[in-house]
Amino acid sequence: MNIALIIEQFDPEGGGAQRSLAQIAHHLMERGHRVTVITGSYYSRPQMGDLHVIYLYPQKRRSALSSLQLARWARDKVANGRFDASLSVTTAIPATVVQPRSGTVHETQRRNVALRTGVAAQWLKRGLLAVSPKQRTLLYLEKRALADPTVQQFVAVSRYVVEQLVGHYAIDPSRVTLVPNAAEVPDVEPKQRASWRSEVHRGFKVPPDRPVYLFAAYNPRLKGSRSLLQAVRRLKDRGVDLTLMLAGRQVYDQQRLAAQLDIRDRIRFVGSTNRMEQFYAATDVTVHPTYYDPASKVVIESLMMGVPAITTAYNGASDHVVGANHESRGRVIDDPSDIDDLAQAMAELADPDERRRCAAATAGLADTLCMARHVDRLETVLAEAAERRASQPDAALQGEPPPAYNGGLD
Numbered sequence: 014m015n016i017a018l019i020i021e022q023f024d025p026e027g028g029g030a031q032r033s034l035a036q037i038a039h040h041l042m043e044r045g046h047r048v049t050v051i052t053g054s055y056y057s058r059p060q061m062g063d064l065h066v067i068y069l070y071p072q073k074r075r076s077a078l079s080s081l082q083l084a085r086w087a088r089d090k091v092a093n094g095r096f097d098a099s100l101s102v103t104t105a106i107p108a109t110v111v112q113p114r115s116g117t118v119h120e121t122q123r124r125n126v127a128l129r130t131g132v133a134a135q136w137l138k139r140g141l142l143a144v145s146p147k148q149r150t151l152l153y154l155e156k157r158a159l160a161d162p163t164v165q166q167f168v169a170v171s172r173y174v175v176e177q178l179v180g181h182y183a184i185d186p187s188r189v190t191l192v193p194n195a196a197e198v199p200d201v202e203p204k205q206r207a208s209w210r211s212e213v214h215r216g217f218k219v220p221p222d223r224p225v226y227l228f229a230a231y232n233p234r235l236k237g238s239r240s241l242l243q244a245v246r247r248l249k250d251r252g253v254d255l256t257l258m259l260a261g262r263q264v265y266d267q268q269r270l271a272a273q274l275d276i277r278d279r280i281r282f283v284g285s286t287n288r289m290e291q292f293y294a295a296t297d298v299t300v301h302p303t304y305y306d307p308a309s310k311v312v313i314e315s316l317m318m319g320v321p322a323i324t325t326a327y328n329g330a331s332d333h334v335v336g337a338n339h340e341s342r343g344r345v346i347d348d349p350s351d352i353d354d355l356a357q358a359m360a361e362l363a364d365p366d367e368r369r370r371c372a373a374a375t376a377g378l379a380d381t382l383c384m385a386r387h388v389d390r391l392e393t394v395l396a397e398a399a400e401r402r403a404s405q406p407d408a409a410l411q412g413e414p415p416p417a418y419n420g421g422l423d
Contacts, residue, residue: 014399015047017091019101019108021083022073023066024056026287028231029310030102030114033384036197037100038064040388051090053083077150080105084154091163097399100168100391105154107161109398112168112391114194116307116329118151119181124305124327128235130350159184165398168391170194171308171329190394194308194330195387198317198379199290206294213295217281219256224363227296227320229260229289229311230303237302237325237349238267244302246274247356253363257300258283260292293318298362302349303328316342317379321371323358325349333378340374 018034025035038048048064055068069086070079087106091099101108104117115121122142129135142148158164159182167189169175175191178184201209219225230236238259245257259267260283271277283292293299299315300323306312308329312322316333321343324331331345344358362368380386 014097014395015049015095016041016395017049017051017094017096017099017108019051019087019091019099019103019106021053021080021103021105023050023052023054023068027056033114033194033310034102036384037388037391040385041392044388044392046392049094049096051087051094053079053087075147077146080147080150080154084158098395098402100395101158104158105151107158107163109163109165109402110168110394111158111164111166112170112192113174113178114170114307116174116305117177117181118148118155120177121305122148122152125235127350128304156182165401166190166394168192168394171332173327173329173332174307190390192387192390192394193332193382194310194313195382195384196310196314196317197384198293198314200379201290201294201318209291209294213291217256217258217283219281219295220254223254223256224297224365224368225295226255226257226298226300226359227260227292227315228257228300229292230301231262233259233262233264233267235304236306237304239270240302240349240352240355241300242267242270242274242276242280243352244356244359245276245279247352248359248363249276249279251356251360253360255279255359255363256281258292258296260284260286260289289314290318293320296320297368298323298343298359300355300359301325301328302346302355304349306330308332313382316375317382319372319375319379321362321368321375323355323362333382336374342371342374342378 018038020030020034024031038050041048050066052068054070054073055066069083084105091108099108100110100112102112102114104113126135126138129138167178167184169178169189169191171194175189178189179186228241248255257279258281263282263284271280293315298321299312301309301312302325304327306328312324312328312330315322322334323344324334326345326347334343334345335341346354346358
């Protein structure tokens with residue numbers, strides 16, 4: 014098939030949707046498909062080989078106007094590209110198949126309000142979102158794209174995303190296929206894992222016999238870093254020893270709060286790293302108390318590597334923390350703001366026997382959640398879309414062009 018993949022920005026080594034799209038493209042090309050990525054901006058990577066990428070801007074742009082320009086430009090590229098099928102991983106741009114890997118803008122905004130502490134702060138955030146040209150534009154584009162006649166099928170990466178599509182936009186559940194999010198992790202021999210663990214513990218001066226918890230995020234505030242640091246303080250008061258490693262984008266507020274809470278000795282600031290597999294190997298528990306995640310790759314990668322995880326009900330990857338037969342692979346807390354619940358979950362997994370039980374329950378997930386299996390199912394959906402496209406007239410598939418922007422007030 015000749016397939017278009019659509020994303021707003023594309024860095025094959027970036028976080029979340031961008032890295033996933035690069036993996037999807039790689040697997041599709043390995044299977045003989047011709048793949049073109051249509052994107053707003055592109056950070057080139059040599060390892061992408063023959064991947065064809067077309068982009069609108071030389072650098073990332075964030076304005077409302079650039080979002081509108083990109084949506085119209087990308088739609089034209091898809092309509093005129095003679096593709097058999099197209100897959101959009103953003104809700105701003107329609108395609109024959111839409112897979113909102115970041116969930117919906119509607120839910121993202123709702124959860125960003127919930128992140129604020131106090132009624133006044135939440136009302137202020139709602140007001141700012143309501144008057145923001147960028148946010149109004151994103152909601153407008155999402156509403157139009159999800160109702161676009163070119164969209165034949167939706168693919169959700171978790172039950173949480175299914176709920177967003179059905180609940181916020183009244184999309185018929187029969188048009189939504191659940192294909193759980195996936196990841197790629199190395200197959201690591203026990204000897205190598207032990208070596209990595211020893212290297213990381215030695216390099217970061219981790220005291221022996223202390224359980225190690227890992228937090229990794231590009232947006233630490235949204236992913237619950239403040240709640241996590243407060244939970245570490247509660248555990249210190251209870252006499253529970255642990256070391257917390259913070260990977261990803263670090264901000265000064267984390268260091269300041271750690272100092273205020275007098276837990277700086279329990280924290281190791283890792284920063285950005287492309288060696289996550291080594292940190293999973295060095296970790297006893299991954300903790301991700303996120304306020305919003307359609308299906309966190311951090312939690313999925315952790316479970317695939319046999320490391321128990323603690324997360325929240327607002328993470329689609331929580332589908333895998335409690336198995337189909339109710340086996341526990343960690344803990345799921347209801348509210349990321351509930352410091353006591355988070356601290357209790359962390360205390361329970363400080364017990365080595367409980368960690369071993371949870372780790373044992375992750376057996377088989379490395380195969381179940383691998384990207385190759387994800388692309389198997391995605392390829393089937395795209396093939397069905399291509400078959401339907403071939404049987405329909407082009408005009409019906411392309412639909413009407415989107416109306417002029419009216420401020421998102423319709």
